[in-house]
Amino acid sequence: xxxxxxxxxxxxxxxxxxxxxxxxxxxxxxxxxxxxxxxxxxxxxxxxxxxxxxxxxxxxxxxxxxxxxxxxxxxxxxxxxxxxxxxxxxxxxxxxxxxxxxxxxxxxxxxxxxxxxxxxxxxxxxxxxxxxxxxxxxxxxxxxxxxxxxxxxxxxxxxxxxxxxxxxxxxxxxxxxxxxxxxxxxxxxxxxxxxxxxxxxxxxxxxxxxxxxxxxxxxxxxxxxxxxxxxxxxxxxxxxxxxxxxxxxxxxxxxxxxxxxxxxxxxxxxxxxxxxxxxxxxxxxxxxxxx
Numbered sequence: 001x002x003x004x005x006x007x008x009x010x011x012x013x014x015x016x017x018x019x020x021x022x023x024x025x026x027x028x029x030x031x032x033x034x035x036x037x038x039x040x041x042x043x044x045x046x047x048x049x050x051x052x053x054x055x056x057x058x059x060x061x062x063x064x065x066x067x068x069x070x071x072x073x074x075x076x077x078x079x080x081x082x083x084x085x086x087x088x089x090x091x092x093x094x095x096x097x098x099x100x101x102x103x104x105x106x107x108x109x110x111x112x113x114x115x116x117x118x119x120x121x122x123x124x125x126x127x128x129x130x131x132x133x134x135x136x137x138x139x140x141x142x143x144x145x146x147x148x149x150x151x152x153x154x155x156x157x158x159x160x161x162x163x164x165x166x167x168x169x170x171x172x173x174x175x176x177x178x179x180x181x182x183x184x185x186x187x188x189x190x191x192x193x194x195x196x197x198x199x200x201x202x203x204x205x206x207x208x209x210x211x212x213x214x215x216x217x218x219x220x221x222x223x224x225x226x227x228x229x230x231x232x233x234x235x236x237x238x239x240x241x242x243x244x245x246x247x248x249x250x251x252x253x254x255x256x257x258x259x260x261x262x263x264x265x266x267x268x269x270x271x272x273x274x275x276x277x278x279x280x281x282x283x284x285x286x287x288x289x290x291x
Contacts, residue, residue, distance in 0.1 A: 085127015
């Protein structure tokens with residue numbers, strides 16, 4: 001039920017849908033003769049549209065999420081890599097019969113790069129059917145094809161195809177990985193999605209090393225400079241708003257360990273420092289190295 005409600009709720013909470021609803025309200029108010037109130041609502045919509053489409057609001061909202069977990073340096077050996085679904089276009093896979101990556105493709109390419117760098121590590125992919133309205137195919141099917149095409153041996157793959165959201169990613173991934181004390185599992189997902197993902201994995205009892213990829217904002221002062229494309233600015237507001245709403249709802253539902261999860265001072269060491277010290281206390285800057 002939570003999955004269905006969350007999907008339906010987001011259909012009406014998206015910024016453009018909210019603005020369209022307000023505009024419709026203005027028209028109704030005008031029809032009933034409440035012209036001043038209708039003009040006020042219409043002006044509000046125009047201001048909101050201007051702010052989200054030409055200002056750096058989306059960049060700032062996204063950067064706050066992306067910078068929450070800097071990318072750590074990894075040790076010489078790791079146990080496994082967990083990559084969360086969301087980077088595969090399953091509608092293309094279903095209708096054209098071939099693998100297609102979407103704008104979050106860095107999740108898959110970064111996972112491949114780490115799998116090649118750490119040839120003894122398992123590669124666990126978690127992603128099922130996230131569609132609500134139409135029948136779809138699990139992401140895990142395309143993921144298997146993709147990783148095999150990149151030269152990853154089949155016996156290294158651990159494939160999980162039931163998860164429909166981030167919380168289920170964490171629960172089902174932990175069950176498959178069955179992590180033991182001292183093991184190091186690296187989790188890959190989009191940088192803006194990392195706070196919610198870490199919160200869910202902590203709640204599920206799966207202590208992972210966050211490895212954010214798929215950055216959508218520049219570092220430094222450039223974050224104050226919006227794109228010349230109004231749709232790109234709007235997209236960032238839309239995507240980051242979804243994450244903030246998701247963080248709040250997951251926290252209220254007890255699915256994450258904090259409202260806005262942050263690097264823990266008790267994180268396991270990933271560079272050989274004594275146990276109990278922070279693995280993320282002395283990481284590199286959040287700039288993204290080439291893969």
